[in-house]
Amino acid sequence: MTDTTKTPGITPEIVAEHGLKPEEYRKVLEIMGREPNLVELGIFSVMWSEHCSYKSSKVWLKKLPTQGPQVICGPGENAGVVDIGDGMAAIFKIESHNHPSFIEPYQGAATGVGGILRDVFTMGARPIMNLNALRFGSPDHPKTRHLVSGVVAGIGGYGNCVGIPTVAGEVNFHPAYNGNILVNAMTVGLAPADRIFYSAAAGAGNPVVYVGSKTGRDGIHGATMASAEFGEDSEEKRPTVQVGDPFTEKLLIEACLELMATDAIVAIQDMGAAGLTSSSFEMASKGGVGVELDLDRVPLREEGMTPYEIMLSESQERMLMVIKPGREELTRGIFEKWDLDFAVIGRLTETGKMVLRWHGEVAGELPIDPLALASPEYDRPWTPTTPPPPLDPASLPERDPLEALETLIGCPDLASRRWIWEQYDHLVMGNTVVRPGADAGVVRLPAECGGGKKGLAAKVDCTPRYCLADPVQGGRQAVAEACRNLYAVGARPLAVTNNLNFGNPEKPEIMGQLVGCLQGMGEACRALGAPVVSGNVSLYNETEGKAILPTPTIGAIGLVEDVARIPGAGLAEAGLALVLLGR
Amino acid sequence: MKAKVHVTLKPGVLDPQGKAIHHALGALGFQGVEEVRQGKVIELELAETDRARAEAALDEMCRKLLANTVIENYAIELTD
Amino acid sequence: MKAKVHVTLKPGVLDPQGKAIHHALGALGFQGVEEVRQGKVIELELAETDRARAEAALDEMCRKLLANTVIENYAIELTD
Amino acid sequence: MRSAVIVFPGSNREMDMVAALEQASGKKPALVFHKDTELPEVDLIVLPGGFSHGDYLRAGAMAARSPVMAEVRRRAEKGVPVLGVCNGFQILTEAGLLPGALMRNASLRFVCKNVTLRCENAQTLFTGAMEAGQRMTVPCAHMDGNYFADADTMKRLEDSGGIAFRYVDGEGRTTEEANPNGSLDNVAGVFNETKTVLGLMPHPEDATDPLHGGTDGRALFHGLAEALA
Numbered sequence: 019m020t021d022t023t024k025t026p027g028i029t030p031e032i033v034a035e036h037g038l039k040p041e042e043y044r045k046v047l048e049i050m051g052r053e054p055n056l057v058e059l060g061i062f063s064v065m066w067s068e069h070c071s072y073k074s075s076k077v078w079l080k081k082l083p084t085q086g087p088q089v090i091c092g093p094g095e096n097a098g099v100v101d102i103g104d105g106m107a108a109i110f111k112i113e114s115h116n117h118p119s120f121i122e123p124y125q126g127a128a129t130g131v132g133g134i135l136r137d138v139f140t141m142g143a144r145p146i147m148n149l150n151a152l153r154f155g156s157p158d159h160p161k162t163r164h165l166v167s168g169v170v171a172g173i174g175g176y177g178n179c180v181g182i183p184t185v186a187g188e189v190n191f192h193p194a195y196n197g198n199i200l201v202n203a204m205t206v207g208l209a210p211a212d213r214i215f216y217s218a219a220a221g222a223g224n225p226v227v228y229v230g231s232k233t234g235r236d237g238i239h240g241a242t243m244a245s246a247e248f249g250e251d252s253e254e255k256r257p258t259v260q261v262g263d264p265f266t267e268k269l270l271i272e273a274c275l276e277l278m279a280t281d282a283i284v285a286i287q288d289m290g291a292a293g294l295t296s297s298s299f300e301m302a303s304k305g306g307v308g309v310e311l312d313l314d315r316v317p318l319r320e321e322g323m324t325p326y327e328i329m330l331s332e333s334q335e336r337m338l339m340v341i342k343p344g345r346e347e348l349t350r351g352i353f354e355k356w357d358l359d360f361a362v363i364g365r366l367t368e369t370g371k372m373v374l375r376w377h378g379e380v381a382g383e384l385p386i387d388p389l390a391l392a393s394p395e396y397d398r399p400w401t402p403t404t405p406p407p408p409l410d411p412a413s414l415p416e417r418d419p420l421e422a423l424e425t426l427i428g429c430p431d432l433a434s435r436r437w438i439w440e441q442y443d444h445l446v447m448g449n450t451v452v453r454p455g456a457d458a459g460v461v462r463l464p465a466e467c468g469g470g471k472k473g474l475a476a477k478v479d480c481t482p483r484y485c486l487a488d489p490v491q492g493g494r495q496a497v498a499e500a501c502r503n504l505y506a507v508g509a510r511p512l513a514v515t516n517n518l519n520f521g522n523p524e525k526p527e528i529m530g531q532l533v534g535c536l537q538g539m540g541e542a543c544r545a546l547g548a549p550v551v552s553g554n555v556s557l558y559n560e561t562e563g564k565a566i567l568p569t570p571t572i573g574a575i576g577l578v579e580d581v582a583r584i585p586g587a588g589l590a591e592a593g594l595a596l597v598l599l600g601r
Numbered sequence: 602m603k604a605k606v607h608v609t610l611k612p613g614v615l616d617p618q619g620k621a622i623h624h625a626l627g628a629l630g631f632q633g634v635e636e637v638r639q640g641k642v643i644e645l646e647l648a649e650t651d652r653a654r655a656e657a658a659l660d661e662m663c664r665k666l667l668a669n670t671v672i673e674n675y676a677i678e679l680t681d
Numbered sequence: 682m683k684a685k686v687h688v689t690l691k692p693g694v695l696d697p698q699g700k701a702i703h704h705a706l707g708a709l710g711f712q713g714v715e716e717v718r719q720g721k722v723i724e725l726e727l728a729e730t731d732r733a734r735a736e737a738a739l740d741e742m743c744r745k746l747l748a749n750t751v752i753e754n755y756a757i758e759l760t761d
Numbered sequence: 762m763r764s765a766v767i768v769f770p771g772s773n774r775e776m777d778m779v780a781a782l783e784q785a786s787g788k789k790p791a792l793v794f795h796k797d798t799e800l801p802e803v804d805l806i807v808l809p810g811g812f813s814h815g816d817y818l819r820a821g822a823m824a825a826r827s828p829v830m831a832e833v834r835r836r837a838e839k840g841v842p843v844l845g846v847c848n849g850f851q852i853l854t855e856a857g858l859l860p861g862a863l864m865r866n867a868s869l870r871f872v873c874k875n876v877t878l879r880c881e882n883a884q885t886l887f888t889g890a891m892e893a894g895q896r897m898t899v900p901c902a903h904m905d906g907n908y909f910a911d912a913d914t915m916k917r918l919e920d921s922g923g924i925a926f927r928y929v930d931g932e933g934r935t936t937e938e939a940n941p942n943g944s945l946d947n948v949a950g951v952f953n954e955t956k957t958v959l960g961l962m963p964h965p966e967d968a969t970d971p972l973h974g975g976t977d978g979r980a981l982f983h984g985l986a987e988a989l990a
């Protein structure tokens with residue numbers, strides 16, 4: 019072993035710094051059968067972080083409805099896939115970038131958009147629309163203005179440059195988010211239903227290929243940070259922030275889609291949180307194979323990087339692929355045409371192990387399945403929320419209805435969002451039929467899908483106040499509202515994705531919110547025939563022990579049969595009757 | 602008093618602009634360019650005539666607005 | 682050899698970024714800022730070791746790419 | 762009308778442009794990659810919108826120096842019409858094929874919304890299907906659309922019919938509110954001296970289908986198709 023990996027011994031402090039509990043470290047020792055070196059410990063730490071392992075939520079996520087005749091691929095892959103007819107599939111997912119956006123709003127939000135785009139085009143889809151759900155602190159909190167303008171500029175800066183229309187979203191303000199904003203980004207893409215790409219690696223001997231940008235020291239340990247509660251001094255820690263490069267992402271989309279039109283790819287996965295570690299582990303684990311990586315071949319941006327840094331870097335705009343033997347030159351040609359890095363960095367094996375080589379020596383050797391599958395899973399204690407008794411309307415003060423209406427229209431949660439969506443290119447690609455400002459965004463599907471008549475609608479929704487008061491009702495309501503917004507543009511809901519933003523799950527009342535919201539969400543999804551096909555969990559959203567409002571954001575998509583017949587939201591002329599539906 | 606504030610990306614932070622310029626110079630046939638980083642200069646004209654006070658004010662401007670200290674370093678130069 | 686290229690807007694060319702910074706400084710309570718202009722610095726590392734040849738190459742880079750001479754001036758500084 | 766649309770790395774409205782050109786001319790335009798040094802024989806060359814090279818350094822700066830632009834320049838000099846929209850306009854000014862420069866929007870923000878344009882010169886092959894003073898509603902979507910040229914250039918443009926479009930309000934007035942980006946004298950598009958090169962910031966190609974919410978952008982493409990048939 020080289021000096022960089024020969025550590026003087028793993029102390030309890032080093033274990034704690036890596037966010038592993040003592041009992042978790044005991045499991046590490048058990049799996050390894052020896053003391054891990056620092057590289058190996060780093061790998062355990064990111065693989066078992068809440069962010070990558072879903073250790074607190076897994077038990078409950080399993081109860082969500084995920085099946086339906088339209089579902090081609092449910093949760094577990096990079097994104098969910100549903101059939102939209104005519105041989106086409108919609109691929110979509112939502113993802114949070116909450117903590118990075120609080121630390122550096124522009125880059126945090128921008129790289130959030132970049133990450134969710136990669137999740138979708140990894141599966142073979144061309145992204146066709148973006149959405150975003152944002153929660154900020156009180157409008158008069160000294161930080162809010164800076165955070166709002168940075169986040170909005172970052173989302174626009176990335177999505178506009180890549181050239182994907184941002185067609186809908188949602189923004190709320192509440193003091194509970196003063197120290198912990200939420201930035202949830204969603205992407206919807208389109209692919210031929212029989213050309214979906216998955217992440218399970220296969221074929222011992224097959225080359226493992228790295229493409230995209232070079233690896234730098236970006237966001238090392240970002241994944242563990244995203245799972246740790248914020249302390250007052252978090253601004254001082256100033257972790258290495260990742261900077262997004264939307265131009266490279268655009269090239270990466272074009273190059274990947276070009277390669278996907280050939281038969282070269284066996285498996286593909288983007289390098290998201292925990293970069294090379296989680297992408298290679300997940301691919302190998304899903305395919306039941308081993309992998310050997312030659313870290314000397316990883317394209318590096320900086321000199322003097324260590325195996326630890328290479329494995330844990332969160333540099334953006336990178337992908338990992340397993341390709342068929344003999345397709346190396348074809349692949350290289352496509353990536354070089356688009357001026358992107360390309361390197362064969364390893365190969366698959368039959369050993370069930372991950373072996374990392376560095377300067378001719380072994381820098382780390384870990385069993386794949388025990389590590390990936392035996393990540394901790396907790397059935398954490400929880401206490402249900404007791405909903406408050408319903409308000410008696412008679413107990414409310416009398417108010418002049420017109421005045422009340424004015425107050426409502428002027429309040430930050432209901433005021434026009436035009437100033438936000440005018441900063442997003444919502445028209446690029448030329449297919450936007452319903453722009454932001456309506457109930458849901460709608461884009462027209464290409465002619466080969468329904469002769470140019472069909473459209474895809476999408477919206478994100480959640481009302482955290484309701485979820486706080488009554489998590490079960492709040493969970494139901496989020497799904498119902500998202501679907502109502504689809505109905506309002508003439509779309510039939512197909513499926514949903516969800517982003518579970520909650521506080522510290524080790525507190526029973528927070529865990530109770532999570533459990534309640536998931537129960538309500540599941541019920542509503544079943545009732546409306548819209549299964550959950552993908553999602554993301556963001557826990558530990560707390561500052562100084564105070565949690566955000568429970569915020570299970572729902573992203574729903576639906577099919578419009580005829581885009582020419584979408585009802586408008588405006589009141590078209592005087593004299594028409596207004597009808598109130600529902601109860 | 603005139604001042605210049607130089608804002609540069611911290612070492613190790615990705616500089617997409619520098620990278621693209623580097624690439625474009627290569628495509629234009631310029632050989633031997635080894636690295637390119639892009640930064641900003643903000644030139645200010647201040648009413649303040651006391652150097653120490655000007656520097657203190659500029660430092661505060663940098664921390665509050667001119668530089669994004671999460672990813673950028675800044676340097677202040679009084680030019681007269 | 683290291684070099685810095687300073688690119689500034691020509692006098693008389695409106696500078697939206699400088700104007701916005703000026704405005705924001707005022708809003709943050711900074712008094713006595715009379716003018717603000719924003720420019721770019723491009724830092725390059727060159728394989729060239731001869732100063733005259735480096736300067737000539739940089740001048741060409743500026744004219745061909747780094748500056749838009751319709752609106753910008755440039756200045757070259759060799760830093761070692 | 763045979764046309765070619767140039768694809769730079771980072772172009773993102775090339776397909777919007779292809780659709781509009783095909784609708785007007787009945788012919789599929791050729792897509793030409795920026796690394797190509799040869800262009801097919803065409804009647805019209807189009808530089809589409811997007812963020813070529815990420816708009817890093819300056820919008821359009823790097824694309825203007827790409828291999829294919831040498832050939833575009835040769836064709837333009839021979840009189841082949843060239844249209845640049847949004848990023849295409851920025852590339853044309855950076856390449857010196859159009860006067861002036863496009864700077865950061867005065868708001869420093871990206872702006873995507875409908876704007877109203879007024880046709881300032883209907884005597885060109887681009888504007889043959891329009892009338893002088895005609896108003897059109899089309900979307901814009903850009904970060905660097907703030908047109909600037911020095912006083913002499915502005916006067917020359919004004920005197921020679923070099924200004925193609927201006928941003929106006931619903932009554933046709935060049936107000937500040939109607940100007941989305943701070944452009945000098947509300948200029949939205951300009952011609953070269955021979956009126957064979959046109960650059961404009963807004964996107965007529967995204968206003969050619971009733972589903973876009975309006976079809977005012979068709980006039981440009983139909984006029985071109987007729988003039989170049």
Ligand SMILES: Nc1ncnc2c1ncn2[C@@H]1O[C@H](COP(=O)(O)OP(=O)(O)O)[C@@H](O)[C@H]1O
Binds near residue numbers: 149187439442454
């Ligand atoms: N962050 C955002 N990005 C893009 N569009 C947004 C954003 N926030 C709100 N919108 C748009 O503004 C409009 C109003 O949003 P919202 O208040 O959620 O609508 P509703 O409550 O009527 O469903 C919608 O068209 C929505 O898509």
